[in-house]
Amino acid sequence: MPKRARITAFALLSSVALLTSACTGQSSSGADDDASKETTINFWHAWSADSEVKAVKTLVAGFEKAHPNIHVNVVGNMTDDKINQALRAGGSKAPDVISSFTTNAVGKFCSSGALVDLNPFFEKAGIDPDKTFPAAMNEYTQFDGDRCSVPLLGDAYGLYYNKTAFEKAGISAPPKTWSEFESDAKKLTIPQGDGFKQLGFMPNYHGWETTTEHYLGQFSPTYFDKSGKSTIATDPAVADAFTVQKKLVDALGGYRKLETYRSKLGDEWGPKHPFHTGQVAMQLDGEWRLGMALEAKPGFEIGVAPLPVPDDQADQYGKGYITGTIAGIAATSKKQNAAWELVKYITTDTDAVVGFSNAIHNVPSTLAALKSPKLEYDPRFKTFLDIAANPDSTTAPSSVNGGVYLTTIQELGYAYESGKVTDLDKGLADAARQIDTDIAQAK
């Protein structure tokens, strides 16, 4: 290569390397600001409904009243994509505090250093997270000992059931084990033509909230061993969950018939949800369904209970799957002490958490708030408060690549329920290998 060409090529490659590396975000410590001085911080959140935005404003107003020197610039309706870009870019308009609905991203936020580790802040404030937050929420807000997020209200999953249909079918109480559940689901199913007049339960993984991770929550799987390797092929709880679901699918008419019936039903977020209309007698769902179902004014009485547990875990009846919203402090923030004051207030101040929970009807995320007499709720909502406080309740652990492992499990679930995969052990072994490969790629 001629000398001039070599120089040109070198210059070009150097420019490209400089330009591309200049685009990368750099974490910097911003915890040396004085939180007692006059300052303004940016708070980005994802809530978008008018009532939710109003509730966030009220929450922040309470903080500003308690901390008159810290002003909060609240920005709502921020999707994860926008939050991720801002966390990467930093700058004066970027958020100091973020909140996201995606608990699955915690592993990524922690391992990449996008959000700061809050352990030193908790220690300095004399707050013990283990004694402050419910166990499952405590788990999904940290990764590998790095607590880069805090729970900001939560979601608990339980069983909704049509009490009127139960009475007609001669069922006196909600099922406590999966065996009872299958028996009740069959009793509640009334066939009609090629479909159903009433389906006891929609077991398919596309049945709105009947996802693999929500089923699995009732079986308390481990997901990973201490070295971070997937245990789904070796933990019998996972195979048990897949087997129970497949048995339900087969018992209630088979995958194809159920999928065809599902395609005729209303959508998850509309008033024509099949539980509201009485087309499905039992529904696995989050605490928010109660308000939505009551608003739809169904022609039957709604019952709420914890989801069933495996027959050999009957003593753990009352547990459930937990997830929720998280809050954290951007590593690029230059006002981390002031940001911590906001995070501490909105996530650990009992009255603030209770007020916010009352306003947006999510489950409170501290143990103290869960017991607060100031909580306002329909008596049936108590089931979800108990599930959230239950130490046996579970969640999906954080992973370095977010929820990719859950997608892999979900894909196996689709293949197994439809009959595309028949050898479950092999399917689980393949999925475990895929999960390990994906994690290695992300590290």
Next chain:
Amino acid sequence: MSTLTLASKRRRSALRTLAFMSPWLIGFAVFFAYPLISTVYFSFMHYDGFRPPTWSGTQNWTYVFEHYPFFWPALRNTLWLVVVMVSLRVVFGLGIGLLITKIKTGTGVFRTLFYLPYLAPPVAATMAFAFLLNPGTGPVNSILEKVGIPAPGWFNDPTWSKPALTLLALWGIGDLMVIFMAALLDVPQEQYEAAELDGASAWQRFRYVTLPNISPIVMFAVVTGVIQTMQYYTQPLIAGKVASGVIQGAGTQFEPGYPDKSTLTLPQLVYNLGFQRFDYGSACVVALVLFALSMAFTAFLMRRRGGLIQAGD
């Protein structure tokens, strides 16, 4: 002295040329060359958008081709759409264009009727199609059942989901129809008259007069169709979401191409890898595969175009 003046003039002339070309050169460098070089560069880097990129060699390439479970299904789907959907769109667009240029009355009405669907926003159009083709409640299947034709599962059946997307693409044929109409009206009438005098049939007139005259437009339609299909994102994503009943949003898992990955396309993988997994390196690999495929299809078609014109001559 005269040599120096000449050299100076040449240099000045070259600079002037460059100055006139500079808007294009800057645009090319900023919007094409730099992104392309960056994409190649990042495909060999481990980069999550937060930490500085680090060299990873061919790891991203190996991961995408050997371990990423959605790559091959998405590639197969994309190629199916390129071959079937693009071909049918060109044939259908040309057919409608021919039909409207032939009819004597109501041309404006038909032209408007066929063009209007193209103006429908892709999200709204896809949702409307998902409603029409709903296997349980959609009017299309109700009609098919009434006339005794077995009703397909459309967007809920992996066998029928891509044909359903093709139907949606054919419904929005207005863009190609207008282009083909303009080309068809440009074909010299005397050539048709000469062919008729020679006793050419309608098919022969189309094959040996119409087609060679409009071949550049056919080529344009095919090449742009291939490139658009390589970027096909919104319609398959929305169709899959509506049919599955799962809304992709904050806190939900990646839902790859319901049903059974049949609506998964390569651009969806770029989004999944880049903006959900933050694995920009692997996302760049998929983007480069798309680029290479687009280039290969375009080069192949450009070569074939020579043959098409020759056959018509």
